[in-house]
Amino acid sequence: MTERRPPTKRQLQAAETRERMLAAAAVVFARQGYRATTVGAITEAASTAHGTFYLYFRNKDDALIQVLQAVTDRVLVRPEVAPDASRRDRIELMVRSYVGALAANPGLYRALLEGMLASPLVEQVWLDMREEFVSRISAGIDRVVARGEMRPVADSGQAARALVSMCEWHAFVALGLGHGAPTDAQVEEAIATVTDLWARATWGTV
Numbered sequence: 001m002t003e004r005r006p007p008t009k010r011q012l013q014a015a016e017t018r019e020r021m022l023a024a025a026a027v028v029f030a031r032q033g034y035r036a037t038t039v040g041a042i043t044e045a046a047s048t049a050h051g052t053f054y055l056y057f058r059n060k061d062d063a064l065i066q067v068l069q070a071v072t073d074r075v076l077v078r079p080e081v082a083p084d085a086s087r088r089d090r091i092e093l094m095v096r097s098y099v100g101a102l103a104a105n106p107g108l109y110r111a112l113l114e115g116m117l118a119s120p121l122v123e124q125v126w127l128d129m130r131e132e133f134v135s136r137i138s139a140g141i142d143r144v145v146a147r148g149e150m151r152p153v154a155d156s157g158q159a160a161r162a163l164v165s166m167c168e169w170h171a172f173v174a175l176g177l178g179h180g181a182p183t184d185a186q187v188e189e190a191i192a193t194v195t196d197l198w199a200r201a202t203w204g205t206v
Contacts, residue, residue, distance in 0.1 A: 018056045021046045022070060025063045030107030034064065034114040034122075064115050065125050067108065072129045075101045076136075087203055092195045098133070098164070099171040099194065103187045106176040113172075130168075134160045141202070150202055163201070167194050 007015070024046035028037050037060060039053050046052075057063040075097050081090055102109050115122040137160035144150040153159045174190045175182040182190075 014055075017046075017048065017052065021048065021053065021056050021063075022066060025057075026067045026070075026105075026108060029064055029067060029111040030105065032111075033107075034060075034111045034118060037064075037111070061115070061119050061121050064111065064122060068112060068126065068129065071101055071105060071108070072132070076132055088195065088199045091198050091202075092191065094137070095167055095195045095198060096191050098167050099175070099187065099191050102168065102171045103175045103182050103190070106181065109172055109176050130164060134164050137163060144202075163198055166197065170194055 021042065025037075025042045028041045028045050032041065039060060040050060042063060043050050043053050053063075057066065077097075081093060085093075112122070112126060116126060117123075134157065138156045141150065141153060141156040141159055145152050145156070170193065171190050174193075175186060
């Protein structure tokens with residue numbers, strides 16, 4: 001068994017610089033949007049040389065994609081579910097993770113929408129990212145249908161995409177549009193609304 005060596009000072013510095021660049025990119029995209037964001041604006045926000053950008057990102061699209069991947073990775077972390085959790089509680093946990101990510105990054109999601117309309121690469125990568133969440137929901141639908149706890153659906157994948165689309169678009173309109181960051185009350189209202197609709201659509205009850 002090969003002994004794992006601790007990271008070198010240079011590796012630690014490179015990792016710290018990458019995190020700083022990623023954080024700066026997230027801030028600039030959220031503040032300025034996709035089109036107005038430039039490499040120079042990101043490196044200025046990160047207090048790094050212009051050329052440093054290309055050590056970590058291929059181009060502006062790659063920077064946005066890496067920022068979105070970091071957000072998506074947090075959403076995909078499976079929350080702990082109590083053994084006695086109700087069906088509605090389980091749905092709410094999924095909705096809360098998705099809506100919470102958008103509520104915490106409204107400007108970034110505006111940049112994503114703008115980026116998808118401008119860049120086929122950003123569009124395709126985002127569709128691939130959200131498909132991981134869709135696959136999880138689709139598998140859950142298949143399990144409960146097999147147990148006879150939910151009415152059969154023609155295509156669990158399409159059903160899952162419709163549910164995820166409802167979740168993200170309602171959250172975007174309710175929390176991502178308008179001026180200023182959404183309040184806690186607005187976030188909770190959005191979560192409750194989507195959870196209720198999701199529960200009624202799948203179980204027929206709340």
